[in-house]
Amino acid sequence: MLSIPIEYYLILSAFMFIVGVTGVLIRRNAIVVFMCIELMLNAANLSLVAFSSYHGNPVGQIFVFFVMTVAAAEATVGLAIIIAIFRNKLTVNVDEINIFKW
Amino acid sequence: MPFSNQEYLHLLPFIIIGVGIVFSVVIELITKKSREILPWFSILLFFSTALYSIYTIHNKYILFNGMIQVGGKAAIFNFIFNFAALLITMSSIGYLKKYGSNFGEYYILIQSAVLGMMVMAGSKDILMIFLGLELMSICFYVLAGLNRKKHSANEASLKYFLLGAFATGFVVYGIALIYGVTATTKIDILIQNFSAQSSNIIFVTGLILFIIGFSFKIAAFPFHMWVPDVYQGSATTVTGIMSTAGKAAAFSVLIITLTAVYTVNSPNIFSPYFAAIATLSMLFGSIVALTQDNLKRMLAYSSISHAGYMAIGLTASNSYSISGIIFYLAAYTFMNIGAFSIISIIEGENDSRTNIQNITGLNASKPMLAAFMSLFMFALAGIPPLAGFFGKYYVFIGAIKSGFTWLAIIGVFSSVISVYFYLRVVVFMYFKNPTEDINTDTSTFSYSAVIISGAMVLLLGLMPDLLLNLILSVVNW
């Protein structure tokens, strides 16, 4: 049976992680920044699943379950914070959220 | 049953807090008076857990197939977390009414954050570290922005959330790489494999990402950008617990993962990294704090420099310096919570009156508050014989024992700089005439929190051996 070598998964996941980090650093919309953070978590999930299948060890997949649920909880809190800030300031641009010096 | 009843019994501190959270939610649901009941319920929970942790300090068990540890170091950390939460709850009772976020949820979130910290300090598996970290962080994101009408709180919460989640991304990716190389998430097995894997580039990258993620959480220098804004924008009591117990929890994870690595007597490959962040954090924190007029912001920068002093202990990484870190964390918890409680007492409505000018001549109107504030400032500056001095002393001695004398010298130098801005507060309180009358809120509980913290600072300063010997006896567990 032909299978995809693990390096491919790792390269894809490293690429996703770097796209996520770059996005967090250069994008200014809070929602987009947040989406990039989710991309970083998903890159980690991809690595975990790939390694799990490579080692034939289920721990990695269980870890992914926890990462996903925690990411969902984090997403909920993050969206709630962004909504609260939008209601007060009518913007989600992180450059305009500047009562304190960044 | 796969686990014995005995295991559940040993897990009692976690069960107390966990069941307490569920009960608190029920109380919040069924009664409108939750904001009067919940503080007392929380205090009861924290008090019993803190007592139980001290009681079980010498009974170390690893439970649930090597997932979680109770007793030993974890018990000392649990004591710090619960005591900190206890003091913060006491000073919150009066403060929240003034600040405008007097919700029952506040207390539930503090309880959940403490549960997260306890899981972190007791974890024997990377999965537990991750779960505890997120439970704590998510509660803190919400706590920072609990007053959703307030722009400053919104902003603090958003910044904390974005950077905290960013750090979590690093931690998770690091964990993924570590798991990929070793095919396990058990910390004990990871440590056994450490020397075999320490030249594996993927493993080291994973570990570095993991440590960078936690450097965010301990607020060390290159990863400190969120600290001043978040500490200034959040409610003062929230800042109090975030800067003490939160930092202690992050350090507990670094100690669990790294000290074990050191004991396998491989050369400590992370010493240069921690030496760098220690030096930079100490100097940066102390120097920038010199120019701050806002007390909360000043304490935020001082918190960065204190993270630097503690990172010296991670650099030296012998059992003495690690005990030094734990002692320092306990001392820092009491002095910082004391200082923040006093700020919460003098603070006016809408974040007003947190500047250093607002406490001008405090001695004339509130001599007791002024005396305690000076006590905490002296302790933070590391003036003997107070708790802060012994924290620094043990960490520096540990550094000298491992041959990092230069780091200890930089530490002493930075402490000398920091004396200026701590004493500035004292000078404003004692040697200047009051410009405005200070009407503090007179909640008895806030005062008792201040008095208890003050007593602990004095106790740890006058009898440091009491705690240090306890820590030394369990540090290698």
Added chain:
Amino acid sequence: MILDYIPIFLVLIFSAIIGGAIVFSSKLFGPYSPNKIKQLSYESGKDPVGTTHERISVKYYLVAMLFIIFDIEVIYVYPWAVQFKTLFGEHGLFAFIPMLIFLIVLELGFLYIFVKGGLKWD
């Protein structure tokens, strides 16, 4: 063998008959009064043609947020349900009670949202 597939064909045929019967009977017996809105193609209740930068009510996000949490937490139930028979054989009730506790806590969260008015649209 090909005979093994006969039940599937039967299912296909019956579902085609029942589906068709429902569609045509409503055409046959139901009142028919078309207007412009009814004639639009179905887009889950949204306007199918319009600007892409439309603003969505912030209440939508509140419901969406709550949905995310309760949707994802079900992930823990799937592996448990798949393995339940084996687990029950090995551990008896112990395989059941932890999940019960988990669901009770989850439902408590739902009850909390409900009582606090998190699901009210107005």
